[in-house]
Amino acid sequence: MKKYFSSPRLLKKIVSLSSIFFTVTSLSFLNASVANSQSTIGFYKQQNRPEVYLIYQRGFYCRVQNEDQMNAFGGFRLVSTRNLLNFSGRFTGDCGWPNGFFKLSNRPAVYRMFGTGFNVVPTGSPFFSLNLGNSYCRVRDEAQMNAYGGFGVVNFVSPSSDLGRGRRFRGVCPNP
DSSP: OHHHHTOHHHHHHHHHHHHHHHHHHHHHHHHHHHHHOBOSSEEEEETTOOOEEEEEETTEEEEOOOHHHHHHHTOGGGEEEESSOOBOSEEEEEOOOOSEEEEETTSSOOEEEESOSEEEOOTTOTTOOEEEOSEEEEOOOHHHHHHTTOGGGEEEEOTTOOTTTTOEEEEEOOOO
């Protein structure tokens, strides 16, 4: 028996067959992975997990920071729940905030998110538009906030929110 397994011809055959098996198995896994992956722009959540992810551009996705941010995007009704998430592409960390006015609940300053960046309405989804600009500024005072439309347009958000994520701070906001 020892002689049988030490035969060079047999070892070559086993190596050849194992590489074929590995290739077929890998391709099968790849096809299943691609077939089940989320690649359409939108919000996704795995059924047994609390995190929500946003595919904001083909090949790029981020994690929604908190409930307040999800509400700023339009609410949890936009989230597609899946048994298992399998993203393809590049994870870019926490998501940036959409354009608008935001105030951390534990600080007096109001920030204006603005500018151009992503402004995409996903195909087949009339419910939301990704309006992620590239700049933000601090509203100077109450008079300036009133000129921008008043405090009714301000979203109060969790102190853990990173409002400047993915944006450049421009200082005090210009008058409208």
